[in-house]
Amino acid sequence: MIVADKKPIEEIIDEIKEHERILILGCNECVTVCEAGGKKEVGVLASALRMYFLNEGKEVKVDEKTLERQCDHEYLEEIRSMIDQYDAVVSLACGVGVQFTAEKYHSMPVYPGVNTCFMVVTEERGLWTERCQGCGECILARTGAICPVSRCAKRVLNGPCGGSTDGKCEINKEIDCAWQLIVDRLKALDRLDDYEKISPLKDWSTDRAGGPRKVIREDVQQ
Amino acid sequence: MKPKTPSKLEKVLAAGHLAVTSECGPPRGSDPEVIVKKAELIKDHVDSVNITDNQTSVTRMCSLAACIRLKLLGLDPVLQMVTRDRNRIALQSDILGAASFDINNILCLSGDHQSFGDCATGQNVHDLDSMQLIQTIRHMRDEGKFLGGDDIKRPPEMFVGAAANPFADPFEIRVPRLAKKIAAGAEFIQTQCIYNLDKFEEWMKQVVDRGLHEKVSILAGMTPMKSAGMARYMKNRVPGMDVPDEVVKRLSDTPKEKQAEEGINICVEAIQRLKEVEGVRGFHVMAIEWEEKVPEIVERSGLYPRPKVD
Amino acid sequence: MRLAYPTSIKIIRVPCTGKVDVLYFLRALEKGADGAYAVGCMEGDCHFNSGNLRARKRVEQVQKILDTIGIGGERVQMYNLSSSEGPLFAQYAVEMDERIRKLGPNPIKKHKKKAA
Known part of the structure; x- marks a missing residue:
């Protein structure tokens, strides 16, 4: 929500x-x-x-x-x-x-x-944490269903950056390093080899960069 | 190995020498003399000089302009470029600008987060990440094309580098992450400052086991400590830094007025030890605001005189 | 014990102070009360674990709002006691009564009268 x-x-x-x-x-x-x-x-x-x-x-x-x-x-x-x-x-x-x-x-x-x-989940009452920035081109299939766009401070698609320490982000020890989470998750899925696949340049035109966005669904339009 | 670019750094490495690079931080002002003076201090003792790009997100003179200053002095600059401040238009454009001055080395970085610097409330870009910047430069150089597909007239001739941190988390991907950078197109690596030599050697062993040392030239990062206070700061406050307790102890057991000298000793001993490690192809000596010590370190480490190449 | 406490105080009973909402306090003051306070069980002794702790947080929220709008946060308080402490209950009532008398009437009342 x-x-x-x-x-x-x-x-x-x-x-x-x-x-x-x-x-x-x-x-x-x-x-x-x-x-x-x-x-x-x-x-x-x-x-x-x-x-x-x-x-x-x-x-x-x-x-x-x-x-x-x-x-x-x-x-x-x-x-x-x-x-x-x-x-x-x-x-x-x-x-x-x-x-x-x-x-x-x-x-x-x-x-x-x-x-x-x-856009958040309610982790507990009074604590909401970000999960999605609506970039319009979902890459979660590649990243073990953990989003580096919304959860990495640098939106690094081939992470982590050099600032990842003890699983935390360089900008704040309260923030999990998204790429630590991704690596942990790939390991749990027995897919750690996928880590070495390079994420290509992202098409940001479906993000804020492309200007005001629209979703048009002719199949449900009246 | 035949060099692919006119880069002096690449030629030194291709000729089989241990390379020596250093770095200079541009001034927080427009006085060109600052960068020229720093360069004069070290130019005879290193092959190439990195110019940092708004390091720790503190606004400074741009890396490109400072590199041009070095180039005009006849040095071989390494243009550091972070993806924090530029989108893919600006990155490609600055690369061409650098190439127009025949700047032949580039180091691709993501850059420290802006929250550490003097513009903490600013926006960041991160259109590309450092891995994708490596790919982009290789594409521009090797295909002679822009990202958009058009031909580049006189493509950049750049020796492409990346940073690596042998001590970074997560542990499992320390070597795979290097492999990924090599796959993206990195030709040389400058590592994070090394103080934990055992751990670095362990990392190098894994690198050699995967044969990665054949595909990339690894320059070990060296930063002399000025004091026990600096050692403690590096240990406790700098993300991704591994400073063993014995290094801190050795400095704090030294009388204050001799700590700087001891810091140089530690650095020289480390270089001498790592020279023998398989896969280490040179050293990146980052004497932060202490450039005048670079010649001494290089000489005492047996890396002087520098080879003549051409 | 038949203890005496000030007649200015109107008691509203709730099953637990956890039931006391920010709005209860605001509505009470809006309707003309000069002050309001919650009396809960001792902290750590809540039958529902955290009802009285929630109440305290809500009282703090109300205090902040009242300070912001110029009514004065001290008009609202939280007290704790255990069920056997009748004399303390009376003492808190006296304390609250004195506090409010010192602060004077709820300032919105004089304007309300004017408006009427």
């Missing part, structure tokens, strides 16, 4: 302080699981903002709503009938949701309420 981290309340206050009718819009998907933008976080932020504005002596309406998703038309349509009551939306969805909300309600200011991070 996508993980997001909380944005400091003071930053959100700074973004919205000129508005008087604000909708805090949560999302029931990834940001709920990572406890950054679900119904509960919407409640906490809204309550804090209401108290803040009251304390400042300002009359500001702060309402709460959480949608099933903010990355699909049908769920975002659910707020069409109420959106006119507001002059700003703070979306606690990932950056995708913030943008899609803004696209749909073109004249409505929409502000991000979280910092969107990356």
Whole structure:
């Protein structure tokens, strides 16, 4: 899933302080699981903002709503009938949701309420770690299903670099060296000989390098 | 072995001599005299001189410009190139720029992570890795073609090198990783600084067992320690460095004012021992900000005078 | 024991302080409470292992939020005691009452009145 981290309340206050009718819009998907933008976080932020504005002596309406998703038309349509009551939306969805909300309600200011991070697994509650950067050309078959693009600090495709020490990355002893993991895994699969196959130059045009990306599936289009 | 390029380093190796290289770090400024002075100190005692490429990710004068300075002085520079800061357009372009000054050696590296340097919040590139950079240069040189497939007019003539760390993790792939670099096209190897001679000899034995020493010229990396403090720092703080306790002890048992001299002694003894190891084809003496000691080390190790080739 | 404690305090019983959420505190203050505190079991003695530890973390979160929005984090506290310590319960209540009296009323109330 996508993980997001909380944005400091003071930053959100700074973004919205000129508005008087604000909708805090949560999302029931990834940001709920990572406890950054679900119904509960919407409640906490809204309550804090209401108290803040009251304390400042300002009359500001702060309402709460959480949608099933903010990355699909049908769920975002659910707020069409109420959106006119507001002059700003703070979306606690990932950056995708913030943008899609803004696209749909073109004249409505929409502000991000979280910092969107990356694609993760939940290792334990409160700990999310990166596994995929969506490079668009998956090489996991070659690397024992451990991704050097997302898990090596240098995206080295023929690793490790010289900085791998005791299984850890040179940039931080808390980070596993992806290539140590790959070698361990190839060994466990009895495929260590594959290590010596050179990974060719990668086609990064399917990554960020190729500009904004699209997946088009004519077979499922209507 | 017949040399494939005009590289002096390659010629020395092809003639069967033990090669000696050293390195200079470019200045953190634009004064060309800094690099010229360092080069003057060592030029008669080494065959070729590496110029580092923004080592430890600290911004410096570019390796290419400093190499050109050396070339103009009549030296044989080794252009170090990291894949951290350039995409494949810039890499190929800088290679051609270097070739236009007849810089005939290149060392391919991934580069320290930028978080260690003075631009820790910057972006890195890593379009290619060091292995793929080796392939790229060999492709440009041997096929005379760009990565995109077009012909290169006057392709680069470069002797292609790579780094190797005989002590690096994971243990299982220390030798396979060298084999992979050779398969990618590396012709010479400069190793990480060696202090643990036993472990290095063990590695060399495995290299020889696989016949890899026939396919690549291995130059053993040597860095004299200036003090016991430096030894401890290298041991504890530098990733991938293997400094045995007895080296640290030997230096710390030496009075402070004699530690530098003792550091040189250790270095000379190591070279003398490793000269006899099968597969060792030369030495890469990295006297970090201590270039003036290179002549002494080379002389005392019995590697002077340097052979004349052409 | 029939111990006396300040009448300003309204007790809400929960099965475990692990049930006490950030929102409970915020809603209480938003509705006009001048302060709020959780009283849990001794740390290490939680019947559910970590309920009281979670509560402490949540109290800390609320304190941070209240400091940020200018209400003051000290209005919210976490206390621990064991179930046999009635006098300590009363003592904490007195302590909390004194703390809040010193801080004065919840600042949002004066604006709320104005608005009404």
